Amino acid sequence: MREVHLDLAVIGGGPAGLAAALEARRQGLEKVAVIERDIELGGILQQCVHDGFGLHRFGRRMSGGQYAQAFIDEVEAGGIMTECRTMVLRVSGDKKIYAVSSHKGMTLYHCRAIILAMGCRERTRNQIFIYGARPSGVLTAGTVQRYINMEGYLPGKKAVILGSGDIGLIMARRMILEGMEVEGVYEVMAHPGGLTRNIVQCLEDYDIPLHLSTTVSQIHGQERLEGVSVARVDQQRRPVKESERYIPCDLLVLAVGLIPETELARGAGIKINPLSNGPEVDQDFATSVPGIFAAGNLVAVFDLVDYVSATGETAAKGAARYLENPKAAHPRAYRVNTGENVSLAVPQIVYEGQAAQDLSLFLRVKQPGPKAALICACAGRELSRKKERFVAPPEMLAAKVPAGTFIGADLLLEIKGE
Amino acid sequence: MRKVTVTCIVCPSSCRVSVREGGEGLEISGHQCRRGLEHARNEVKNPMRMLTATIAVTGADFNLLPVISSAEIPKKMLIPCLRTVYGLRVQAPVKEGSVILRDVCGTGVDILAARTITRAPAG
Structure with a gap:
């Protein structure tokens, strides 16, 4: 078996992994590798041909491929080993990575530190309880995106979209532009799952109807999808039989949410946070296993690629600090607790001491509403307060612990109406 | 006279801005800030998109x-x-x-x- 010795292995060559590898080199780490299962770097950005990326980082509206290219060019300029077409099978708690590829066979990577950046996967029909026959023509939005934008196949002629997550909205527009028919978008919740700008620019611009509190109750067809039944749902989100109606279609697109890809993390014995469903991380994005860090959408689904890249850089700085003295004991740890109207927080752990620089805490709101204050408090003392004109669950927010603040107790994140 | 409603996408507030095209120019209401006003005016007069x-x-x-x-x-x-x-x-x-x-x-x-x-x- 091929064996490779590394200072840092980054698993996943998407936006989090690329930013992490580059930052690790800037921090002076010598042997850095990116391990990627696809045939090229870039991750899901490569199938995102739409624009809207990089506004924060590059100050212009780029498409996904352009955003990825900026990082790939820098990675390929040298100093970073890239291992594409390589599938990691197992990560052990003592930082060994077992991987396989068709051209190099099995490889064992001995790593001094690891950054996990595997992103997330999409919920499928099984996870939303669509029962019955398994005809072709029932695909997740990301799969449809890959077929249409990279492979050059149209997976149907007339589509129904279930779920109003951002990828579904973006694919609604793309399918129209590619000459397909999009009958409508159906969302079981009373609020849209995606960002308003996507509702406006992807649905309203093309007169695609959005039906809230409505779901797909049945799919029809044996070999190929022939149609779906949709029905309004009651308060308990159960379909109301009397409201059921049949729509002929040959494609059902599922845009029903993302789940962090945690198999490798679980295999390494890393603790998973029940609110984010990703590895629990501290302010350096270190996981519960020493020397293994996590970044990007694996930690929590961030929506904004700029945030994803930023967490990769934070994790790389953390890994560099760890490698200076792997045996160093952490100061006392405190929790970042979620208070009023907050559904999740990242990171979940902070350490006692004075914050050397501004510390970003990412959070998501439970209920939408106007005029809210985003408050970060420590032992009853307010550390920061940020006014938001409007908060909504699809939009990740960032609270701040200002540089110089002394952290000496658990933190509490709250969103209060004003 | 034409009346349209524009959902503003400048910030998450998502204001519903109504724009009336009358004899003496545009009558815009429902916005909360200048950027919303600009956005609504552009959307009615000359909407632009990336391709x-x-x-x-x-x-x-x-x-x-x-x-x-x-x-x-x-x-x-x-x-x-x-x-x-x-x-x-x-x-x-x-x-x-x-x-x-x-x-x-x-x-x-x-x-x-x-x-x-x-x-x-x-x-």
């Missing part, structure tokens, strides 16, 4: 090359421009940012490669 699409590429690992407009184009030109863009074909390798088509449909905007695509290894 992103894919075109056929030969000799690469993938069949398609993503492309993007060098600037926003008038919304009403989006479909005519797309018709032209979908007819384009290129051969790998292509470098990100290279101009695939100059001045698409007289808009003054260029169509650029939105990624670098290398030649697929033979076999």
Whole structure:
């Protein structure tokens, strides 16, 4: 078996992994590798041909491929080993990575530190309880995106979209532009799952109807999808039989949410946070296993690629600090607790001491509403307060612990109406 | 007189801004800030959009090359421009940012490669 010795292995060559590898080199780490299962770097950005990326980082509206290219060019300029077409099978708690590829066979990577950046996967029909026959023509939005934008196949002629997550909205527009028919978008919740700008620019611009509190109750067809039944749902989100109606279609697109890809993390014995469903991380994005860090959408689904890249850089700085003295004991740890109207927080752990620089805490709101204050408090003392004109669950927010603040107790994140 | 409602996308507030086109110009209400006012005015007078699409590429690992407009184009030109863009074909390798088509449909905007695509290894 091929064996490779590394200072840092980054698993996943998407936006989090690329930013992490580059930052690790800037921090002076010598042997850095990116391990990627696809045939090229870039991750899901490569199938995102739409624009809207990089506004924060590059100050212009780029498409996904352009955003990825900026990082790939820098990675390929040298100093970073890239291992594409390589599938990691197992990560052990003592930082060994077992991987396989068709051209190099099995490889064992001995790593001094690891950054996990595997992103997330999409919920499928099984996870939303669509029962019955398994005809072709029932695909997740990301799969449809890959077929249409990279492979050059149209997976149907007339589509129904279930779920109003951002990828579904973006694919609604793309399918129209590619000459397909999009009958409508159906969302079981009373609020849209995606960002308003996507509702406006992807649905309203093309007169695609959005039906809230409505779901797909049945799919029809044996070999190929022939149609779906949709029905309004009651308060308990159960379909109301009397409201059921049949729509002929040959494609059902599922845009029903993302789940962090945690198999490798679980295999390494890393603790998973029940609110984010990703590895629990501290302010350096270190996981519960020493020397293994996590970044990007694996930690929590961030929506904004700029945030994803930023967490990769934070994790790389953390890994560099760890490698200076792997045996160093952490100061006392405190929790970042979620208070009023907050559904999740990242990171979940902070350490006692004075914050050397501004510390970003990412959070998501439970209920939408106007005029809210985003408050970060420590032992009853307010550390920061940020006014938001409007908060909504699809939009990740960032609270701040200002540089110089002394952290000496658990933190509490709250969103209060004003 | 024409009356339209524009959902503002400048910030998450998502204001519903109504715009009335009367004898003496636009009457705009429902916005909470100047940027919302500007956005609603532009959406009614001259809405602009970025164009992103894919075109056929030969000799690469993938069949398609993503492309993007060098600037926003008038919304009403989006479909005519797309018709032209979908007819384009290129051969790998292509470098990100290279101009695939100059001045698409007289808009003054260029169509650029939105990624670098290398030649697929033979076999």
